[in-house]
Amino acid sequence: MTSIAAARDMPAPEERAHVSAYHKSLLQSPVFLGMVMFIGSEIMLFGSFFTAYFYIRFSHGEYPFGGFEIPKATTGINTAILVFSSFTMHWALVSASRGRRLGLILGLGLTLVLGLTFLGLQMREYHALGFVPSDGAFPTTFFALTGLHGMHVFVGATLLAIAFLRACRGKYDPDNHLGLEVTGLYWHFVDVVWIFLYTVVYLL
Amino acid sequence: MAVAHAGDVAGHGHSHGPVRSEPRSPWLHGSWLRAIWVSFLFAFIAIGVSAFIRYLLGFPLHGAEMQEVAATFGLTFWAIGFTVGIGCFDYWWGYIIGSPNWVQEDHSAHGAYSWRDYFKVNTDHKVIGIQYLVLTFIFFMIGGALAEGVRAELASPGTQYFSPGTYNGLFSAHATLMIFLFVIPSFAGIANFVVPLMLGAQDMAFPRLNALSFWLLLPGGLIFLASFAVGPFAAGWTNYAPLSVHAPIGDTFFTIGVQFAGASSIATAVNFLVTIVTMRAPGMSFWRMPLLVWANLATSSLVVLGTPFIAGSQFMVLYDRVMHTHFFDPAAGGNVILYQHIFWFYSHPAVYIMMLPGFGIISEIISIHSRKPIFGYRLIAFSTVAIGVLGFTVWAHHMFVSGMAPWLRIPMMATTMLIAVPTGIKIFSWVATLWDGVIHLTTAMLFALGFIFTFVIGGLSGIFLAVLPVDINVSDTYFVVAHIHYVLFGGSVFTIYAGLYHWFPKMTGRMYDERLGRLHFWLTFVAFNATFMPMHWLGLQGMPRRVADYDPRFGTLNFIISIFAFVLGASTLVFLYNVIHSWARGPIAPANPWRALTLEWQVSSPPPIFNFDEPPQVVGGPYEYGVPGARHAIVTVHEPDPQFTGVAPATAVAGSTPQREALLTAMKHILVVANQTVAGDALIDALRQRAGAEPVRVTVICPQNDPGGDWVTDDRQVAQATRERLDQTLARLHEAGVEATGEVVDRDPYTAVMDQVESSDPPAEIIISTLPQTRSGWLRRDLVERVRHDAKIPVEHVVVDVHSNPAAGA
């Protein structure tokens, strides 16, 4: 029955014990492996937009080309919010694996709130920028990158909301919270992309 | 406990899903009807919302820009709505909202029990594989028809039939459909069917995602075709900026269609990667995987990493068109060549995506049909991976004349040259496999041999194209058209045909007609070479590609080419006829007509719904022909029950009560009749085996009263002992994960059984357990035969020898 276990969405704990040793670790969670690969493809999607950004940036002398200005400080605060949200996410995950319901729900809730705050502040910044994507090649790549990231934050927030509701309903237990792990992985990915984006676009 | 669909349970032995008391209208549950209205509703809402936002922002609600916005959001949400309506998301939606009807192990959409199942969302990889193959073949015919339109126009110089815009649309759509809706998904279809079987798995890692992948493809293809209604996209399948940015509305259709085809492809690839990595049967190390699996591993990696780049490139074109951004607008700081870099960074690996699975197929066919191990298995596996990796380093050979950074050209020439080496290794290895073999010229083998011939030509012309000065000369001429068709038709399509013939018996359970297959091969081979070989010369002479009009001196040759092109088109009809006729009426195929060793051939044709009764044990390599007694794998088949065609994996029943009850009603109900033998090992083993094959719930009855026999008792002590034995048995069954209840009944066995059969919760099957013939009062009374005759459901007889079995009779 060993390989059949992998065909299910959530292999029951007692079945993992029968898995043959040589492909045990990967068999632990095909779903997690699938999410890792999906994130790989998303990294490449960001890669294509970063390619456009770098190509256009380095074909001009000054940066930002066209005299546009971007708010490093306020976005820096936003960055801190997003980074902090990864910590609250981690707290939620650790709480889940230790069976601490309060930590799980608080952690998830906080992460969601912080994520939505990030989105809200980003939208405010978009308004305050004073330029729109069609104003030139730099605004184009700027909005494309940050916009793509924002869409991913939105998806992440949706996943967090679903996880939050399920956590409130007690659907996660210490041995069985794959949906939560996958959500956490996605959220960390979104955060790491932002750190790279902020550093490259705003700081460097 | 509610009893539902008792007849279904008896007849099919699988869960039809959660119990519903109200009739399900096709308009409201996953179906084509729902797909139609949901898709248009989503489109309508999307267009409405975007129009409303434009109104709020003060933008005009008419004109070209509004059209673009409407097309973008309308098409995108139409396609998403289609997948929602057809039912791809029902399961996940139930999970998200915590629906009480939601069952975690829901196999209700698994397996094809009638032809109708092929038109619905189905989670069985074999069904999905066939869905892919049929849909992609339809698009192959449509793409081919478009090509015949091009050839009709090219039959004589000057323009005859089509306006320039339409003509440009013909070849643009031809290539787009062939690449995104035929070659790439066709290989996905073959792999979908074959790879899980080859791995010894019961399905892919993510069967529902698999279904979604398929259903994403159809709306994508329809979006491409729909562009003909508004003026087809006409900037080539390459959609270069700035032509694409300035093109009319049809181009938006292209950029969006690509997203859906791409999403379909990526989801499939993730599925394959996880399946191959985690679901190989015990004993199947990477070095014991068939080469088709290696090929799919490499291909899926390319898809996951590369496809996002074409998605990105088309997003950028879309943004430039709709939002007036400036990615590719040099007047505002953008860069035209940027598009080509991003586009080709995917589109070069794309050609390997379109070729590597074909290489895998050819490895299988050449080995099996010449009865020899594949020559140089490890080197072929290495070269497959090498091609995958190197494939990411050669993209700019499509841009040698583009005006990109000049220093990039020579390194790209070098990498392009090097990639010929692993490809050559394969060709030589295949020929070496043929050497001294026992060669059976089946249709699959003919196409494989034809492939080697045409692919070497295509590969050689590729080497020509790698050499910079030659490429500079022949770029964008018919030389390139010749090259691409030699590698994509003479390459990919030949391998697809080969694979379809080779696995046709496995997929359909019937043999195709060999004579028609041979006719198809020779027609195709001759017409193909006659069509495309002369194009090399045309290109060298300077005939550009993507033109309707050309130098009149090329008129005769173009005319001849067009004739052969139509013959080539007609050859597909031979194939179509063969497939349809054989599928309907061909001779029944054996499980293993090619006497092959790989796992897919060790199960029936077509395979059982859940493929394997238990995981096969892989004990050797997959190509050990000529080695006496060599086995690739040991497959255990449970005693086939003639009544039931499907077997399902064991299910651990868990979760809250409503799920449990729903599951219990859907599980197969087995009645076990046993008295003295109730704790016997043989009986318990038989039940464990049964439970291992499909979800079952067991009712055990221990009739105490057997009038006329030596075992009559209504002695309380004996009844108590029986009760204890029964409890032990139930406990052991519970340990083995089998749902079981039981009672000691105070009736004779025949009456007790018939009471159960006629009750409101009848069993689907009966197991009667008795002592051996010489000692069984029940058998002296012909209990088993009488029950078989009267109960009208399958009755199995298990014999337990209480005296030799220490556990029983305690």
Added chain:
Amino acid sequence: MSAIKVGIVAIIVGAIGTVAILVTPSWFPVAAAVQAHRQDDLYLALMIMSSFIMAVVTVFLVYSVWRWRASPDDMRDGPPIHGNTTLEIIWTVVPTIIVIAFAVAGGVVLVKNEQTTSQELVVKVTGEQFEWTFKYPNGVVTHELVLEKGRPTEFAITSLLHDVIHSFYVPQFRVKADAVPGIMNYTYATPTRVGKYVLICTELCGAGHSLMRAPVQVMEPADFTQWLATQKSEQSKGGA
């Protein structure tokens, strides 16, 4: 026959192919530039290499199928040959050497083809939907490309800023370069033959792509100088 013998047959077939290639009249249009001659030689070398490769693969393939073809009821298996390390090394190393050789040759030809000299004539080429325009150093603007035999010429090619990509291709010169809005792209040709040729657009540029051509003419140096002077005076008088 042993594999060696089949191999020898294959070499002979390859040699026959080579002869056939060498005696076939050129499959190219007339070569009218130094660059063309170099490309043609390189191409010929590639053809000869291909002849041998094609011969080896085809002869072994056809021989195997002919010699070891089995009837459908032949239930034997072939010998369990899994590979041959020597052979695999050979067919990895030899093709690598061949492709590297051609890559080097191609690189050498490319560099030679693009070498510039001080005598160069620089012609600015502008593509637009659906017409070519040529501008000479003295300010002459034409829609016909006229060149001087023996004079190395640099083509500085671009497309109008709001136009699309076109491609500058003269088959008789064997040179090509895309005309891209916003950048300047260069290609080089030294015409060697007086005559009339054609410039063909080879990048899909819209509805008029099939018809986007321009006449090319190579003149003797004296004729060219005269033509240029005539053009100049005509355009000064009447406008371009």
